[in-house]
Amino acid sequence: MDVSELLALTATEATEAIERGDLDAAELFAAYRTRAADEDLNAFTWVAEDLPEDLRSGAPLRGVPLAVKDLFCTEGVPSQAGSKILEGYLPPYTATSVKRLQDAGATLLGKTNQDEFAMGSSNENSAYGPVLNPWDRTRVPGGSSGGSAAAVAAGLAPWALGTDTGGSIRQPAALCGIVGLKPTYGTVSRYGMIAFASSLDQAGPFTRDVTDAALLYRHMTGTDPMDSTAVGHPEEIALPTAERLDGIRLGVPAELSTGEGVEPGVLAAFEASLETARSLGATIETCHLPTAALGLSAYYVLAPAEASSNLSRYDGVRYGLRTPAEDLVSMYTDTRHDGFGDEVKRRILIGTYALSSGYYDAYYGRAQKVRTLIAREFASVFENVDFVVTPTSPTVAFELGSLTADPLSMYLNDFFTVPMSLAGIPAISIPCGLSEGLPVGLQLAGPAFSENRILDAAHALERSLAFDGSPPRTGASA
């Protein structure tokens, strides 16, 4: 098998080829390592030096290389979460989700660039520089898992791990034209994931197709003695086989689909994908999530509040950056001033404000109640429809630097993805077409633990939509 053939394989195809003996796992790793080491998208912050000695080609994932978002702790390998405050940090242990995948035979290829502490929608908040979108290098890949999305889209890795707090898997997957799955909250252990907002953070796969997403997710889920919120998945995750959507009811939320700021080209691609769904036997209905449009407001209370607490650990004492100072408090405040970027500072301040005496009920308390309403509304909608569908992002990939001056406009990128995060439910983004030559994502969300059904429906749609994700991998212009 020549190198271009080998790089064209999906991860699942690669595992099958290795199992048959048609492909050597070491050869596959070497080919991706060369690409990852030579890349010019700034997608990787660290790339494995050599072929690991413990290549497990006999395990289910057959040694297929895996790119991992920087915020997953990996023992002895830099894990900086896109932040200067963790520059050079070498964790003493590996995150459970990564460990599970390694035990299943995945091989660590590299660590991928991200927005600092996963706070951002463009990857421009990384202390290690922005990632470029392989479809158009003047544009962002989305965020916060921008490096993972760009690496998979550009064929620098067969698949990658990311995390999603308010859209950080789904939005970059959409903007880079690949598949991204945010699983049900709690189905994947968060142990060793550098925390942003603990009640929302969830790890998930970035892949070239839906089948790969199912395969990677299958080996990620499980309980964990180190994370009492990790409940695993009640079902074995199956590789999807559905080709039709007969009897499937899709709900288009009236409150979200009319959201302002949705580009006409995105709306057109979304509507065309609904037509495709109809042709496969699905019915399309309007549904109502009246509070979902306020999800963003609640999210920007809850996530910063949790972040302000989680990020209090960066104090220059046990690891990471220390700015020397005469006294202890000055050492804390100077270290945090020098180590955190602007967006992280904004969120720490908002979160601390929202939790401070006299404001708690008005902000955090109310936001938690809004969260209840949104979760109830989804539960009620799922009595009548199987899945809720929306565009994943209101826009295609935007130009580098175009939103950085206005933090609020950047937040609006998460309009369609935040409600599902607040409800803790699973949602997938699959590429559904192009607008202005750039990928558009379709989001499918279902009830908690419905991953098998979501993956099946996404698989059927993927076959019919026949999106061509090869331009960024071959370097051809779209």
Added chain:
Amino acid sequence: MIDSAEVLHVARLSRLKLTDEETERMAGELSSILDHIAKISELDLDGVPPTSHVVEVEQGLRPDVPGPCLPREVALAQAPAVQDGGFLVPSPQAG
């Protein structure tokens, strides 16, 4: 709205030093974000319980059995300053 004095107060609570320029800029940026957040004040939320954990599951507790923990030298390996087997920090008393 949030003014520079409030930003400084919150920054002090957060153990975060801000320059004058940063304080002023943050006051403007945080005000527009807080305006957006304020939309939730328009909702009637009487009688709605708060959600802190979104998936209703029983917390799984592991057996309470002693096991190995991080060795001291590993725990100290990434620290900026170490002395006598502990983390070394500046004095809590100002200079």
